[in-house]
Amino acid sequence: MFVLLNLKAYACDPVEIAAAAADVADETGVRVAVAPQTAAIGRVAETGVETWAQHVSGVGSGSHTGSTLAEAVADAGATGTLLNHSERRRRLADIDAGIRAAERAGLETVVCANNPRQIAAAARLEPDAVAVEPPELIGTGTPVSKADPEIVTDSVAAAGDEVPVLCGAGISTGEDLLAAAELGAEGVLLASGVAKADDPRAALEALVEPL
Ligand SMILES: O=C[C@H](O)COP(=O)(O)O
16 A cells, blocks of 8 residues: 655644654555645655655746746655645646656655546546545545545446546544545545644554554
């Protein structure tokens, strides 16, 4: 299972969490990546943890003020990027351009989507993986794997054999992770369960413990 931890814009210490994630990955062999704020990518990557961007713009270098170049996050140490997160929705053409920009920069891609129909469309754009997240469950602590298991199984079917599916929203425990795996997800996308925890290291350790 791939554990992709999105720190969003939470008021947490990205380096402390990244160091904990690096240790947990080393000690358990579980693939754990951290997606901090863009400005923290370099510092997070220095911990040795697999580092992702939360978003890249679908543009190359040029007159694009305020954009986030895929090449820039790759230079800073990121090896992958989320695209079209529920809190950073893009139009289809922008998602396609974002995937192509990430490919040019050598970044792995996970395209997020709300439901199996959107997952089918996202998978046709040939990202490395897709992630299904029902927006109404994000940040609730109620795991998608329990609240809406069919959205995961239907997304796995919609994505087809070539594109792995992650699931996210409300995932915070090892039990949630196992449930996601049983539904066919190859990873989880999570945030608040670790980023807002009093002890993020303990939360991460507990998360991967049953794997
Ligand atoms: O990117 C992460 C997802 O939006 C899930 O967030 P959450 O774990 O806080 O529900």
